Amino acid sequence: MTPEEIFTALSQRDSFPRDAMIAAGQCREEMVPIFLEQIDRLSKKPISSSNDPDVSAFLFTFFLLGEWREQRAYRPLTSLLHRDETELDYLIGDAVTEGAARIIAAVFDGDLQPIFEVLEDPEADMFARSQMIDALVTIAGTHSDCAIQVRAWFERFFEADFDKPDVLWDSWSFAVAELALAHLEPQVREAFERGYIDPMSITFEHFQRDLTSAIETGQSTWYHRSRTTKPIDSAVEELSQWYCFSDDYLNGREAKRASNNPFLDSFGEPFLNDGPKVGRNDPCPCGSGKKYKKCCLH
Numbered sequence: 001m002t003p004e005e006i007f008t009a010l011s012q013r014d015s016f017p018r019d020a021m022i023a024a025g026q027c028r029e030e031m032v033p034i035f036l037e038q039i040d041r042l043s044k045k046p047i048s049s050s051n052d053p054d055v056s057a058f059l060f061t062f063f064l065l066g067e068w069r070e071q072r073a074y075r076p077l078t079s080l081l082h083r084d085e086t087e088l089d090y091l092i093g094d095a096v097t098e099g100a101a102r103i104i105a106a107v108f109d110g111d112l113q114p115i116f117e118v119l120e121d122p123e124a125d126m127f128a129r130s131q132m133i134d135a136l137v138t139i140a141g142t143h144s145d146c147a148i149q150v151r152a153w154f155e156r157f158f159e160a161d162f163d164k165p166d167v168l169w170d171s172w173s174f175a176v177a178e179l180a181l182a183h184l185e186p187q188v189r190e191a192f193e194r195g196y197i198d199p200m201s202i203t204f205e206h207f208q209r210d211l212t213s214a215i216e217t218g219q220s221t222w223y224h225r226s227r228t229t230k231p232i233d234s235a236v237e238e239l240s241q242w243y244c245f246s247d248d249y250l251n252g253r254e255a256k257r258a259s260n261n262p263f264l265d266s267f268g269e270p271f272l273n274d275g276p277k278v279g280r281n282d283p284c285p286c287g288s289g290k291k292y293k294k295c296c297l298h
Contacts, residue, residue: 011053016245047087063235066103078114085125101134122163133171177210
């Protein structure tokens with residue numbers, strides 16, 4: 001396959017592009033400029049249609065660049081993470097929380113400022129922002145020269161004057177425990193007392209146990225149970241396990257399309273919903289305060 005044929009295959013929606021992803025890895029130096037041009041095009045236009053080849057192929061681009069540890073992609077990718085939640089949904093969907101932290105940490109080029117800018121951008125998707133906290137945790141553990149700067153950011157977080165949604169507070173508390181920043185325990189306690197941290201995510205007692213574990217063993221258990229922290233060693237292996245790329249899902253989708261029933265195409269069988277319509281990015285009707293896609297839908 002030529003690089004152009006590989007990119008075309010990655011943008012198709014009818015099957016998992018295993019062969020194209022493998023072929024991309026075999027001609028990595030030819031593919032990286034194509035991927036960087038793709039990201040540049042995405043940065044210059046509204047992301048409003050999954051029928052756009054650049055959008056359709058981007059999930060695979062994102063994971064392949066992470067697997068390749070491609071530092072040339074670091075700044076273009078962090079720039080895309082400033083997009084709002086709707087546009088990031090079109091681009092990578094739930095990979096915002098399943099891959100963004102690991103990918104950004106993998107392509108990191110030594111300059112933390114682009115990550116800080118995403119973290120402090122009130123217009124950026126709050127889940128992408130929280131994932132950048134996890135990226136900082138990984139970077140602190142793999143780039144010793146950055147550890148002091150990462151620690152300083154966590155130390156100023158409590159008093160910092162930028163918008164901080166609850167998921168950011170949650171991620172901050174996890175990071176404080178994972179990095180064994182014991183001197184910040186009083187701040188975490190105060191954050192719990194003020195209701196900044198969602199007790200459905202972690203309780204103060206769990207935080208204390210995690211902090212103690214990190215101090216004694218070098219790793220907190222709750223952090224690694226609640227997050228995907230392993231690096232991306234194979235984009236093919238990782239993405240091929242997603243249900244949306246399984247034979248069951250793809251065959252079922254084709255069957256729905258063949259039925260010519262618009263209700264079946266969307267939901268599997270017709271039904272009437274008497275309740276209010278809830279979007280994936282709307283507050284969950286269960287009252288948790290989380291988005292629907294991160295609560296009952298998940």
